[in-house]
Structures are given as C-alpha cells and as structure tokens.
Amino acid sequence: MQDDGAGTHRRADPAGAETDGAAGAGGDGEGGAWGDGLIARRVDESGGAEQFAVLPSRSAASSAALMPLAYDGNLRSRLDALRELVGLSRARLDSGTLAEAGRVLDEAAARRRLSGQHTVVAVAGATGSGKSQLFNTLAGVTISETGVRRPTTAAPIACSWSDGAASLLDRLGIPGRLRRRPLQHPDSESPLRGLVLIDLPDHDSAAVQHREQVDRILALVDAVIWVVxxxxxxxxxxxxxxxxxxxxxxxxTFVVLNQVDRLPGEAAEQVLDDLRRLLDEDGIALGEHGEPGATVLALSALTGEGVGELRESLGQFVAERQAPARRIAADVDAAAQHLRPVYVTGQRTGLSEEAREEFADRLADAVGATAAGEAAERAWLRNANRACGTPWLRLWRWYQNRRDPVTGRLPSRTQADEEATARQRVEHAVRTVSERASAGLPAPWAQAMREAALRGAHGLPEALDELAVRTGLPPGRPSRPGWWPVAVLAQATMTLLQVVGGLWLLGQIVGVLPPNLGVPVLLMLSGIVGGPLIEWSCRLAARGPARRYGHEAERLLREAAAGCGRARVLDPLAAELLRYREVREQYARVTGVGVAG
Known part of the structure; x- marks a missing residue:
C-alpha cells in the first residue's frame, strides 16, 4: 500500500496491479459508479506514521434501496405555485428575472429524486479559520490536509457517515478520489449516521476557481457550517x-467561532456575543430559547473544546431529516423575495367603474354623440313644424332663407380638421384609460397594459367613424305623439277657413255673392290667428318628444361607441389585469401569505 501524497493511496491487487483505493469500489465518480468503498486515515496517537484502514463497501443494491426525499404538502404546494408562476410570467418577464426561480425549481426536483436519509452539510470558512481541522475532528480521522500553506484545501472533500450518498456527491461534482469515510464502520450506531460532510476550499482564496467551487456547492448543499x-x-x-x-x-446554518483556545479569560464570550450581534445585523435569526434559527457555537478544533456540543447538535439536526426540505423552502422564500418587486407594489390595482365611464364619455365626445342627439332633436322639431305649422309661414321662411346670404358667419371647419380633432380625442381617451389601468401595477405589467391599450387603439378612430355613419337616428320611423294628427287636422282646418273666407269675400267683391262682410272676415281672422296659435302650441308640445328622441339617438351612439371601445381597449386591458391577478394569486401561494392590494 502506497500513499500518493494527495490524500489517496494505492494498494496492490492479487494480480499485482495497483488500483486507486477510492475508485476501487466502483470508480471515481467520473468514469463509473461509486460504491462507497472509502478509505480513511488517522494519525497515530503516539505521533508515529499514519495508519490506514480499508472499509468494506456496500453493494449498489443497498444504495438503490434508499428512500428518495419527500416534501410535505405545504412545500409541494409552494413549488407547484412557483412553477405555475414562472409559466404564466414568461410572456411578461425576461428570462433573467425568472432565472433564480427556475434554478430553485430545478434544484428542488433534482434533490427530491435523491436520498432523503442523508443530509449534506458543507464546512465553509476563510483561510486560516481552521475549517479543515474541524472537518477532521468531526470525522475522527485526518482526511483534509491542514497546514500553514494557503490555500490548503484546493478541492472539496467529502466524508459520508453511511452508505447511499454516491448520487448526492455526484450531484455536487465531487469525484470518487475525494470521497472519504470516517474510521467508524458504517454499520455502527454513529450519532452522525446519515451525515455527508463537505470540506470546501477557502471562500476568500486567491484562486478564482476555488471561489467558484465554493459558490457552486453552497447553492446545492442542505446546510452550511460557517467557521470563523x-x-x-x-x-x-x-x-x-x-x-x-x-x-x-x-x-x-451553523456559525462556529473556532480557535477560542487562543482567547484568554472571558474574551471568548465577548467575541461570541459580538458575533451574535453582527449576525443579528445581517438579519440572521438566532436559534435561541427554542426558536428556529441559526446555531451559534464557540469551540476549538485543536483542543476539542466545544466539539462535542457541535457533534450533538449535528446529530440531532441530521436525525430530524428536515434539512433538505428546509433548504428548499428557504430557497423558495429567497426566490419569492427576489420576484416581489415585479408582482407586488402595495398599491390598489384595477380599473374603476368611474374610469370606464369616463373613457366611454370621451369616445362619445369624439364620435359626436351629443351633437348627434341635438341634431336628432332639431330634426324632430323641424318635422313637427312642417306638419303642424301654417303653410304661409313655412313659405315665408323658405323665401327668407333663399334671400338672405350667409355672410358674417364664422367659417365652418373642414372635414379634415374635424377628423384630426376626433382622432386626438380618441388617442387622449386611450392614453388616459391605459394610465389609470396601469396605475399601481409593477413595471412589467404596467408596460403590458399600455401595450395592450395601444394595440386596441389601432384603427379605433376609423371604427368610430364607421360606427357614427351606421348608427344614426333611432331605427324605424320616429314615434309621433297622439296630439300630432289632431294638430295637423286643426292646422288644415285653419287654412281651410282662410281659404273659404277669402273666396267668400272675393265672391262678394265680384258681385257673385250678396254683401255680408261679417262672416267671411270672421272666418279669415279665425284662420289667420288660429294657424300661428296652433303652430306655437305644437312647438311647445313638441319639445318633450323631440328631447326624448334626441336623447335616444345620443344614447344609441354612446352605447355603440362604448361597445367599440370596450371590445378594442377595455376587454384587452381586463384580460391583462386578470392575468396579473392570476399570477399575483400564485405569488401569494408561493409566499404562503396574502398579497396586499
């Protein structure tokens, strides 16, 4: 057996060939499956040469029999909501904004497929903090190199207290040659059974690749021991x-103050209290008085002071088997907090009924609904005057209109000017309603609302112009009040009286009829006075029906304009607002609390 100087050893097989001990159980994790056949080494208590122990490997079947991680119902619901939230938001948010949420979903799915009986804990710290020494002390053997050379730990090293951690370490990208086992046999009842400890490179290493490895693995492990x-x-x-x-x-999170043996007297407690103060300023909840939070301890990996308390805390932590789910839940919280500005502003959102009515009124003004109603009212009055007025007065008015020129009047605006003014009114109405609809929304959704309004406004002025042509006066013949035929008959009677009286007088003048001025004059005066009186009475009586007719014409045009604006602008805005409310509800499910506004 030979040590290669890098924390691994070689041993001769029966055929005389040398094999890598770390890979002898199935490969190094890069070229084959890892069978947990790990080698640990320890320092002889007498200070002599290092002694090595080869631990038997478990079969691959025992590793496959491990139960995968199971999330509770609340965490599953939050992950489902986050997945739905990302899907609904892809059309409105850029990929960079959703990248963190996507990573959390991928990592949660990947971790769920792996062992739920293991807890992966990384040991992290700065150069000279003694993290590798603490790693070796917890393992009970010298696994990670320690020394004054910086950085000492060049690559992450893993130590597993039980079988079945191969897939977890494959996920971390730790090769088989850097996977170790503590001296205790895996079948023994170790209080740390199920723990997978990772010694990371220094996070402040001068080597960029070391810092990159630290950041990559910290994003994947279940828990972290920060050694300061x-x-x-x-x-x-x-x-x-x-x-x-x-x-x-x-x-x-565990925060360990190492090397307290270097502090005299009560200095260790003072430094520990100051460390807790700094952690509190960082926003880290401290697990004191039974409350959930970080575990803060003081120890000395060199003398062993306080290491037993850390081992006991780790044993209880691993035995609960809740760390992977807690880590994922914390990742979901972090992703939700990162996304909060694009979903929640704390302001009331939506389009009020007042804003909708104002938009309809602006479109009605642009299409000239009020003017159309007034024109319809005047048309009804003209019809009433024609039907109920005296023929002589109508003839006189016609003559006056033909005789008097239209000089002295203000020039009427051209049709192009009117169309330009109407277009400006429509654009202003759309811009106003889009601003009101987007008020209080996060920036991406407010922009989506404005874009939807602009798409709907395209062609809206032309549609309103066509609508004004189609929707003119109320359909059918204007209704006439019951007194109208009576007034027409009375006016005809008055005209007939004038004609009869006039002919009677003419007959007397030419000598055809006997002289009798009283009756014909009375008939003519009755007709002359009665005709204008009936016309005046009819004009007074016609104001009410004419006004109702004009209001009906205005109402029809207003409703038509409002319907056109609703279909082209308000409905798309409502659809965007509904989409936002849907994603906001999903966001509330992700956070586990209600969302204001």
Missing part, C-alpha cells in the same frame, strides 16, 4: 457576500 476565527469573524467579505444574502437560510 477571532481575527476574521467580523470580516465584511463573509457577511456581505454570504451571510447577509443567506439570512433566510438561518434554520440550515
């Missing part, structure tokens, strides 16, 4: 880059 020392526990790098962004993952 009395010199760097307040380093801004670890707080701003890792602890503060991961504040929502407090329940799967």
């Amino acid at each position: 020392d009395p010199e760097k526990y307040a380093d801004a790098l670890i707080h701003e880059r890792y602890l503060r962004p991961m504040a929502g993952h407090a329940e799967v």
Whole structure:
C-alpha cells in the first residue's frame, strides 16, 4: 500500500496491479459508479506514521434501496405555485428575472429524486479559520490536509457517515478520489449516521476557481457550517457576500467561532456575543430559547473544546431529516423575495367603474354623440313644424332663407380638421384609460397594459367613424305623439277657413255673392290667428318628444361607441389585469401569505 501524497493511496491487487483505493469500489465518480468503498486515515496517537484502514463497501443494491426525499404538502404546494408562476410570467418577464426561480425549481426536483436519509452539510470558512481541522475532528480521522500553506484545501472533500450518498456527491461534482469515510464502520450506531460532510476550499482564496467551487456547492448543499476565527469573524467579505444574502437560510446554518483556545479569560464570550450581534445585523435569526434559527457555537478544533456540543447538535439536526426540505423552502422564500418587486407594489390595482365611464364619455365626445342627439332633436322639431305649422309661414321662411346670404358667419371647419380633432380625442381617451389601468401595477405589467391599450387603439378612430355613419337616428320611423294628427287636422282646418273666407269675400267683391262682410272676415281672422296659435302650441308640445328622441339617438351612439371601445381597449386591458391577478394569486401561494392590494 502506497500513499500518493494527495490524500489517496494505492494498494496492490492479487494480480499485482495497483488500483486507486477510492475508485476501487466502483470508480471515481467520473468514469463509473461509486460504491462507497472509502478509505480513511488517522494519525497515530503516539505521533508515529499514519495508519490506514480499508472499509468494506456496500453493494449498489443497498444504495438503490434508499428512500428518495419527500416534501410535505405545504412545500409541494409552494413549488407547484412557483412553477405555475414562472409559466404564466414568461410572456411578461425576461428570462433573467425568472432565472433564480427556475434554478430553485430545478434544484428542488433534482434533490427530491435523491436520498432523503442523508443530509449534506458543507464546512465553509476563510483561510486560516481552521475549517479543515474541524472537518477532521468531526470525522475522527485526518482526511483534509491542514497546514500553514494557503490555500490548503484546493478541492472539496467529502466524508459520508453511511452508505447511499454516491448520487448526492455526484450531484455536487465531487469525484470518487475525494470521497472519504470516517474510521467508524458504517454499520455502527454513529450519532452522525446519515451525515455527508463537505470540506470546501477557502471562500476568500486567491484562486478564482476555488471561489467558484465554493459558490457552486453552497447553492446545492442542505446546510452550511460557517467557521470563523477571532481575527476574521467580523470580516465584511463573509457577511456581505454570504451571510447577509443567506439570512433566510438561518434554520440550515451553523456559525462556529473556532480557535477560542487562543482567547484568554472571558474574551471568548465577548467575541461570541459580538458575533451574535453582527449576525443579528445581517438579519440572521438566532436559534435561541427554542426558536428556529441559526446555531451559534464557540469551540476549538485543536483542543476539542466545544466539539462535542457541535457533534450533538449535528446529530440531532441530521436525525430530524428536515434539512433538505428546509433548504428548499428557504430557497423558495429567497426566490419569492427576489420576484416581489415585479408582482407586488402595495398599491390598489384595477380599473374603476368611474374610469370606464369616463373613457366611454370621451369616445362619445369624439364620435359626436351629443351633437348627434341635438341634431336628432332639431330634426324632430323641424318635422313637427312642417306638419303642424301654417303653410304661409313655412313659405315665408323658405323665401327668407333663399334671400338672405350667409355672410358674417364664422367659417365652418373642414372635414379634415374635424377628423384630426376626433382622432386626438380618441388617442387622449386611450392614453388616459391605459394610465389609470396601469396605475399601481409593477413595471412589467404596467408596460403590458399600455401595450395592450395601444394595440386596441389601432384603427379605433376609423371604427368610430364607421360606427357614427351606421348608427344614426333611432331605427324605424320616429314615434309621433297622439296630439300630432289632431294638430295637423286643426292646422288644415285653419287654412281651410282662410281659404273659404277669402273666396267668400272675393265672391262678394265680384258681385257673385250678396254683401255680408261679417262672416267671411270672421272666418279669415279665425284662420289667420288660429294657424300661428296652433303652430306655437305644437312647438311647445313638441319639445318633450323631440328631447326624448334626441336623447335616444345620443344614447344609441354612446352605447355603440362604448361597445367599440370596450371590445378594442377595455376587454384587452381586463384580460391583462386578470392575468396579473392570476399570477399575483400564485405569488401569494408561493409566499404562503396574502398579497396586499
């Protein structure tokens, strides 16, 4: 058996060939399946040479028999809601905004297919914090190299306390040659059974690939042990880059103050209290007094002080088998918090009935509904005057209209000017209603509302013009009040009286009839006075029906314009608003709480 100087060894097989001990149970994870046949080494208590122990591997069947991870109903519901939320939002949000949520869904699905009987815990820390020494102390054997050379840990090393962790380590990309087993036999009743411990490279390493490995694995493990020392526990790098962004993952976080043996007297407690203060400022809940949160401990990996408490906390943590689900739940919380600005603004959203009515009124003004109603009212009055007025007055008015020129009147606007004004009114109405509909919405959804309104407004002025032509006066012949025929008959009678009286007088003048001025004059005066009186009375009586007729014409045109605006603008806005409310409901399911507004 030979040590290759990199934490692995070689042993001769019966045929005399050398094989890699880490891969001897099935490969290194890069070229074949890993069968958990791991080798651990320990330092002789007498300080002598290192002793090596070869541990038997379990069969692949035992690894396959492990139960996959199962999420509870609440977490499954939140993941389903997040998946639905991402699907509904793809048309409105860019891929970069949804990238974090997509990653969480992928990782949750990947972790669910793997072992639920193992808990993967990473040991992270800065250079010189003693994390590799703590890793070796927990394993009970020297697995990860320690020393003054920086960085000492160049690649992540794994230590598993039980079989079946191969697929988990494959997911982390840790090759078989870097997978180890503690000295204890896997069949023994270890309090850490089910733990998979990962020693990470230094997060502040000068080597970029080391930092990249740390970030990649931290996004995949179930829990993290952050190891800090009395010199760097307040380093801004670890707080701003890792602890503060991961504040929502407090329940799967351990913060260990190492090297307390270097602190005299009560200095260790003072540093520990200051560390708790900094963690509180980072927003990390501390698991004190039975409350859920991060576990904060002080220990010395060199002397063993406090290591037993950490091992006990880890044992209880692993035995609960809740860390993977807690990690996924915390990831969902982080993704939801990242997405909150694009779903929630805290303001009331929607299009009020007042805004809808105002939009309809603006379209009615643009199409000239009021003017059309007034024109219909005047037309009804003209018809009434023609039917009930005296023929002599109508003839006189016609003559006056033919005789008097139209000079002195303001020039009427051209049709092009009227169309331009109507188009401007329509555009202003659409712009106003889109602004009101998008008020209070997050930016992506407000932009979608404005785009929907602009699409609907395309061709709206032309449609309203065509509508105004089609929708003119109320359908059918205008209804006439019951007094109309009577007034027409009375006016005809008055005209007949004038004609009879006139002919009578003419007959007397030419000597055809005997002289008698009283009766014909009375008949003519009755007709002359009665005709205008009947016309005046009819004009007063016609105002009510004419006004109702004009209002009906205006109502029909207003309803037609409102229907056109609703179909082209309001309905698309309502559809966008409904889509937003649907995604907002899904977002509320993701967060597990109601969404205001």
